[in-house]
Amino acid sequence: MANINKHNGKTQHAEIAGAGFAGLTAAVALRQRGWSVRLHEKGPELRAFGAGIYLWHNGLRVLEGIGALEDVLNGSHTPPVYETWMHNKSVSRETFNGLPWRIMTRQHLHNAIANKALAEGVEIVVNSEVVAADPSGRITLASGEVREADLVIGADGVGSKVRDSIGFAQDRWISKDGLIRLLVPRKKKELGHGEWDNTIDMWNFWPRVQRILYSPCNDDELYLGFMAPADDPNGSRVPLKLESWVDMFPFLEPVLVEAAKHQTARYDRYETTKLDTWTRGRVAIIGDAAHAMCPAIAQGAGCAMVNAYSLARELEEIPDVEDGIRAWEKRMRPLTDRCQEITGEYAANRSLSLGNQFTARALETARYDPTRRVFSW
Ligand SMILES: Cc1cc2nc3c(=O)[nH]c(=O)nc-3n(C[C@H](O)[C@H](O)[C@H](O)COP(=O)(O)OP(=O)(O)OC[C@H]3O[C@@H](n4cnc5c(N)ncnc54)[C@H](O)[C@@H]3O)c2cc1C
Incomplete structure (x- = not known):
């Protein structure tokens, strides 16, 4: 049940573009603080693209904060050990000193947050593409309809139209490696x-x-990521070129045969986006739209969810939207920037292949608990 949130005697309203992990988390966290929230998804249904996903302590604490943790823990898995092999020999076995982490299918995570959003009364509109936004708090939909809000959130992913229609200065680059x-x-x-x-x-x-x-x-589902340089026509080919993978990983043949049956998979390179600022007037940009990062230490969605949740918390303390979102960026940005820097380094140098790369620096974001604003472990 949402609280009643009023600023200057009026219930505050948010229009959010994008029902990915960032947009859904922001929608739930704002709604739980008394906002009225309309969430626009350009796709015809609520679904997550991709296969599996790792969440760490930071993302798990967000789920706890919005009341979706139990649903996510049921039907997901924490491996006893995180191993790294080089040429099929173990080079490290890590347990992160007890730091919580979890693997799940993307759809499992998405369903849990989307169900929470619906239960809290977020208005979710599918087939609704946001094509532009204005710092005064207006969005324009593909239908031509214009809507006004106290807060506009661009959670519309790496190709964000909300961001680009406003003209945030940005650096964007793409990795030499990619993944199926x-x-x-x-x-x-x-x-x-x-x-x-x-x-x-x-x-x-x-x-x-x-x-x-x-x-x-x-118990039933295995997430496999097949990484190869973009300029390798065999390794980046979809459907998988089975012999090329069995040749290198013969002991995995039973699951590789299953993987090669997928006709519609996609080879994705890793994109990085860095903005001059995450806010303009009444507009906040969150998730991959603001800070897409290489998945080297699996923190893109974790940071997206932490920042989405933290935005709602900040506005609870500072209800003036423009002041609140500026304070939010000031609080959250340094941690995210440092994470983006290390993921970029790791991806460029393929550092994870050395083993034992989950150093205190690499785990900084993972150790953050946004519900208490402290670092644990
Ligand atoms: C190979 C790979 C592996 C990864 N592994 C991990 C991992 O293990 N752990 C982790 O934490 N992160 C991981 N990430 C990163 C993670 O996937 C992203 O950071 C995360 O999905 C970003 O969520 P988002 O909600 O910001 O954006 P998205 O997931 O891109 O969601 C955006 C949503 O907005 C919708 N949309 C787009 N444009 C519009 C529009 N104009 N109007 C309305 N709706 C719109 C889209 O349809 C989509 O539903 C990985 C990334 C890659 C590439």
Whole structure:
């Protein structure tokens, strides 16, 4: 049940573009603080693109903060160990000193937050594309309709129209490597002897660069990430070129055969976006629209959710929207910038292949608890 939020005697209203992890989290957190919220999704239904996702302590605390943690924990998995292999030999086994982390399917996470949004009374409109926004608090939809709000949030992903229509200065770049992401059946028995409940980051640099990130999501589903440089026509090919992967990872053949059955997978390179500022007037840009980052340490969605949740918290303390969102950026931006920097470094240098790369610096964002504004572990 939402609180009653009033500023200058009036209930505050937010219009949000994009029902990804960032937009949904912001919608729930604002609604729980008494805002009326309309969330526009350009797609015809609420769904998450991709296969699996890692969430760390920071993202899990957001889920706890909005009341969706139980739903996410049911049907997801924490591997006993995070292993790194080089040329099929273990180079590190990490447990992060007890820091909580979890793997799940993207749809599982998306469903949990979307269900919470609906239960809290967020108005979700699908087939509703936001094509422009104005710092005075107006959005324009593809239909031509114009809507006004106290707060406009651009959570419309890396190609954000809200951001670009306002003209935020931005740096954007793209990685040399990319990934095909697929969900396949676990096939634990067929894989034979091995610690198949672990995450295993399997690197190969010879005779060519190919990596598989092996990530169990639950008892039935396995998330496989197939990484190869963009200029490798074999490794980046969809559907998978089965022989090329079996050749490098023969012990994974039962699940590779399943992966090669997917006809519609996508090879994605990693995009990075850095803005001069995340706010303009009554408009705040959140998630990948503001700070897309390489997935080296799996923090893009975690940061998106933390910043979305923190935005609602800041506005609870500073109800004047323009002051509140400026204070939010000041509080949250340095942590996100440092995370973006390390993910960029790790991706460029393929540092994770060395093993033992989840250093205190790499885990800084993961250790943040936005519900208490402290670092744990
Ligand atoms: C290969 C890879 C692996 C990753 N792994 C992880 C991981 O393990 N852990 C992690 O934390 N992060 C990971 N990330 C990052 C994570 O996926 C993103 O940071 C996260 O999905 C961003 O969420 P978002 O809501 O900002 O954007 P998006 O997920 O892009 O959602 C944007 C939404 O807005 C909608 N939309 C777009 N334009 C409009 C418009 N004009 N009007 C209305 N709606 C619109 C879209 O349809 C979509 O629903 C990974 C990224 C990649 C590329």
